[in-house]
Amino acid sequence: MVHYPAWDQDEARSIVSGLSHLEGATLPILHALQEEFGYVDPQAVPLIAEALNLSRADVHGTISFYHDFRTAPPPRRIVKLCRAEACQALGCDTVVEELAREHGIVVDDHGAPDKAVVETVYCLGNCALGPSALVEGELLGRIDADRIASLCGARQ
């Protein structure tokens, strides 16, 4: 999963000014902003309007017309790691330790809002194939710390 930095108005301004010479620059700018930050913050509207000599309503209209544009940060990924009995017997505590030691990922730490979270759950019904994890509806068996860290991506 891609890591997106927090919205930065100065960076957004430089993206806008770097593309404002293009014909029909609104869409390339919006795509570039979303690529950079994962969404188009409402603060971008006046920047784009000013750079392209459009009304704010025009810019806002374009953003809402294209459903691909998000106007809020994408939700962070949540990895649910089973720590019930069967998965404990199959090494989930080692996974938790390795996540902390080797990847700096602390299970059940809901710290920074842009970081993926690894949460404890108790039994995902996949006991024979533990340690088990559930990620965005997908059940994963024989999970290890490296796999979880890569699922968390550079968001950690």
Ligand code: FES
């Ligand atoms: S104990 Fe982990 S899936 Fe059942």
